[in-house]
Amino acid sequence: MAAGGEALKADDIGERAAKPAPRQERSQQTYERLLQVAGELLAEVGIERISTNQICARAGMTPPALYRYFKDKYDVLGALGRRLMDRQNAALFAWLDRHARGGPRALADATEELLRATAEVTASEPGAVWTLRALRAVPQLTHVRTESHRLVADRLTDFYAEFLPDVPRQALWRRLRIAVEFGFAADEMLTEETGVPRDEILREAAAMLRNAVRER
Template sequence: MTNARRKPKRKPVREPQQARAVQTRERLLDVAGELLAEVGIERISTNMISAHAGVTPPTLYRYFKDKYAVLEALGQRLMDRQNAVLLAWLEKHKGGGADAYADNVEDLLRDTAAITASEPGGIWIERALRAVPQLAHVRIDSHRSVTDAMLEVYAPLLPDMDPDLLWRRIRLSVEYGYATDEMLSEEDLIPREEILREAARLLRWSLRDAEP
């Protein structure tokens, strides 16, 4: 399996360059995230978003063609911010070997959860990325991208493991970490700290296991 076969198919979205336009777009996304948490995927609309943001619908349509484009942008923004945490974590523990990453994986889970919690409607954005077929590619492309980044780091540390096998195991670990992030907001029968601790324990095992 080559990186070329895993490249995202999504066409890049042209984003505003001027400071005022960027600010307006971010404001629309913040409002949309808050509304998503309040009313859900089915009820949210472009008219509702523009009204709560204090702009006209034509202003919103300069940035987004419909509500699904808004949701896609919300998902992409959240994924980018979560991925930035992962990339910083990879850089921070570079040079410490596979054990350094395994030993500090709970920090990664905790920091990722903090990003989700700070994002307007964060957990609802994650749910939308699973529930809406048109949005699935945002999550999948993002997770494949960070899997590629992790493979570049882990492959030299585990030279005896087949790269395709390693990619699959990392990809499963990324998905598991994402599911853990969702679980923190959904499962009230297990204390939050226990979820983080147990998830980290399982990920430590998967990241240390070099057996094919």
């Protein structure tokens, strides 16, 4: 029996289709309210202990109301993950748009700015560190993280390919995909590592990422 009283069957392992987010304004407000409460609760009790019943009790809703939007607690965690990834990616794409005219050198010089912007998004999301852990630890949620990071690698590859025409696109994508993973790992480190000052993590990570894309 999985934590929170929800059985986890063999068929649940791997990617599962999540319920789509609602489109009507009132339903969207309820949906966001549930995610907000779930994030706060996740920060308090962790992945194993959180349950849909706890979320409902904290939100002042009945379980049937929650199940209109989510199938189970893993669906809630997946939605939290997608929201966090989307907001992190929005910060990255905005950064890319700001500096794209300056070419790769401008992006390299602004790498620490990107890491700080991403960190601000992560810090603003309730339960973000536990959401990130869930995306790594729960098998049926790992695709949320990988699909989002691949999307970022695609966008960056489209940009850099123009400036590095002699680098095969597949090799360029591979380098960027690794760089993306490293960048988000540094973001997680900010929330977990107390032995290294925050500014040093950002500075050292930015220096490493500046060398991620170069013609070889």
